[in-house]
Amino acid sequence: MQTIQTDLNIEAIRSDFPILSEVVNGKPLVYFDNAATTQKPRAVLDALNGYYEHYNANIHRGIHHLAEKATSAFEASRRRIQEYINARQHEEIIFTYGTTDGINLVAQTYGRAFLKEGDEIIISTMEHHSNIVPWQMLCEEKGCILRVIPINDAGELLMDEYEKMLSERTKFVSVVHVSNSLGTINPVAEIIEKAHQVGARVLIDGAQATSHLHIDVQALDCDFFTFSLHKMYGPTGIGALYGKRELLEAMPPFRGGGEMIKEVTFERSTYNDLPYKFEAGTPNIADVVASKYALDYVASLGKDAIGTYEHDLLTYATDALQSIDGLRIIGTAREKISVVSFVIDGVHHQDTGVLLDQQGIAIRTGHHCTQPLMRRFGIPGTSRASFAVYNTTEEIDRLVQGLYKVKKMLG
Amino acid sequence: MTINERQDELIEDFELFDEWESKYEYIIDLGKQFPPLEEQYKTEENIIKGCQSKVWLHAYMQDNKLMFEADSDAIIVRGLVSMLVKVLSGHTPEEIAKSDLYFMERIGLHQHLAQTRSNGLASMLKQMKAYAIAYQAVNN
Numbered sequence: 352m353q354t355i356q357t358d359l360n361i362e363a364i365r366s367d368f369p370i371l372s373e374v375v376n377g378k379p380l381v382y383f384d385n386a387a388t389t390q391k392p393r394a395v396l397d398a399l400n401g402y403y404e405h406y407n408a409n410i411h412r413g414i415h416h417l418a419e420k421a422t423s424a425f426e427a428s429r430r431r432i433q434e435y436i437n438a439r440q441h442e443e444i445i446f447t448y449g450t451t452d453g454i455n456l457v458a459q460t461y462g463r464a465f466l467k468e469g470d471e472i473i474i475s476t477m478e479h480h481s482n483i484v485p486w487q488m489l490c491e492e493k494g495c496i497l498r499v500i501p502i503n504d505a506g507e508l509l510m511d512e513y514e515k516m517l518s519e520r521t522k523f524v525s526v527v528h529v530s531n532s533l534g535t536i537n538p539v540a541e542i543i544e545k546a547h548q549v550g551a552r553v554l555i556d557g558a559q560a561t562s563h564l565h566i567d568v569q570a571l572d573c574d575f576f577t578f579s580l581h582k583m584y585g586p587t588g589i590g591a592l593y594g595k596r597e598l599l600e601a602m603p604p605f606r607g608g609g610e611m612i613k614e615v616t617f618e619r620s621t622y623n624d625l626p627y628k629f630e631a632g633t634p635n636i637a638d639v640v641a642s643k644y645a646l647d648y649v650a651s652l653g654k655d656a657i658g659t660y661e662h663d664l665l666t667y668a669t670d671a672l673q674s675i676d677g678l679r680i681i682g683t684a685r686e687k688i689s690v691v692s693f694v695i696d697g698v699h700h701q702d703t704g705v706l707l708d709q710q711g712i713a714i715r716t717g718h719h720c721t722q723p724l725m726r727r728f729g730i731p732g733t734s735r736a737s738f739a740v741y742n743t744t745e746e747i748d749r750l751v752q753g754l755y756k757v758k759k760m761l762g
Numbered sequence: 763m764t765i766n767e768r769q770d771e772l773i774e775d776f777e778l779f780d781e782w783e784s785k786y787e788y789i790i791d792l793g794k795q796f797p798p799l800e801e802q803y804k805t806e807e808n809i810i811k812g813c814q815s816k817v818w819l820h821a822y823m824q825d826n827k828l829m830f831e832a833d834s835d836a837i838i839v840r841g842l843v844s845m846l847v848k849v850l851s852g853h854t855p856e857e858i859a860k861s862d863l864y865f866m867e868r869i870g871l872h873q874h875l876a877q878t879r880s881n882g883l884a885s886m887l888k889q890m891k892a893y894a895i896a897y898q899a900v901n902n
Binding site: 376699700701702704705706709716717731732756760761 | 782783786787790814815835836837838839874881
């Protein structure tokens with residue numbers, strides 16, 4: 352089989368990720384569950400340790416040396432994220448626990464303050480549960496109506512249907528940039544433009560997009576954009592929410608507590624300025640600090656080089672997997688990131704996952720927290736292999752061989 | 763045969779296999795041979811939902827013994843389910859309620875019991891014990 356031409360030194364990249372030398376069930380680990388979470392390079396691990404070893408302190412209020420150092424590192428991460436997604440101002444970047452937290456923040460603040468009975472919220476068939484349930488909760492509370500953009504059999508949004516749905520009743524559109532189950536890249540710029548024409552606000556769930564695609568929130572003109580750092584080589588438990596300043600200013604706060612206030616009396620409290628208004632309590636300082644190193648790492652490799660290499664891995668894997676008799680790829684959109692979801696005739700995805708795990712190969716099986724999408728395809732779940740920059744064609748060959756073994760054992 | 767004798771028998775069966783392939787081929791075989799649960803018992807009430815596969819468990823009393831029948835839509839889970847049924851079915855509620863299941867760990871399959879959400883097996887075992895305790899209360 353042919354290998355992929357790339358300017359990246361994949362072997363050197365692999366050696367930046369200590370976990371890739373793990374042995375699982377007696378075999379070298381093949382990690383193809385990157386859409387769930389990516390592994391972390393040594394630079395990120397060192398940054399985490401470095402923070403705790405040298406400058407662990409609570410931020411923003413301390414005047415001692417450690418507090419100042421921690422605060423500077425924390426705010427440097429905010430500016431790095433601002434730059435990464437090209438936000439206008441660093442105050443437009445709110446730290447969250449992750450993508451889910453960001454969506455809940457918008458639903459519970461913007462949604463509760465500005466949406467009312469009869470208003471329509473549009474999502475799509477391929478949303479993760481985290482971009483369905485927060486809106487259902489809001490609809491239940493406020494009497495809003497949830498509408499869902501349908502998809503075709505390839506796993507692409509039906510844009511005509513979306514346009515037909517839009518009206519002066521549409522007040523909010525919340526769609527996923529890249530589908531975690533199918534890999535489909537949605538035409539978000541067009542979605543945003545159309546929504547704005549009827550005066551609706553738009554949130555983009557960028558969880559699967561940020562490690563693969565260039566993100567420019569100003570060019571997109573989205574109102575909100577939310578993502579998780581752990582899916583882009585950063586630590587778990589940290590995410591970012593971008594919001595346009597005028598919207599963030601107008602929204603009520605989310606959680607109450609320290610840091611988010613200006614002044615507190617027993618009669619009333621006044622709230623802090625952006626971004627602190629939305630960051631109550633001591634944040635996840637170490638993980639925020641280390642996030643910057645993840646973004647620097649991605650930048651050092653080059654987003655374009657990563658994108659091209661991952662796309663080549665996707666093409667290689669798609670061709671190789673399609674050669675397996677009875678295997679059907681779910682999600683065949685023209686525009687995809689490096690995710691391949693598939694089903695095999697007569698084989699339950701869980702059996703596939705268990706038997707691949709015995710061979711040291713980590714994939715994800717199940718409904719991928721997109722049960723309505725699985726229902727649309729009439730399947731209980733899929734097996735999903737998702738690739739990152741440290742994966743290789745040799746590993747894809749091992750997956751294919753592993754699947755032949757699975758078929759033989761279950762046949 | 764007592765519950766422990768059945769466990770020991772399974773442990774002995776698995777001692778024959780030194781490779782993962784043969785071990786899992788055996789579990790798959792057990793899954794294939796296990797008689798399917800009659801459709802009338804595949805009810806919403808009998809379902810134990812895992813995140814990935816479904817498990818159905820049907821329990822009834824016969825001659826003071828608690829009987830189990832079960833099924834799953836995934837074949838490996840089906841094989842594992844068949845072992846749990848083989849070990850526990852046909853004993854008195856008292857025996858089942860106080861039983862200590864050690865065979866999964868000894869066979870090296872305990873990870874399947876730990877992953878509660880992914881295969882429903884741990885929930886199934888809990889449900890089997892719950893039936894035993896409930897029937898014990900009825901009998902007393």
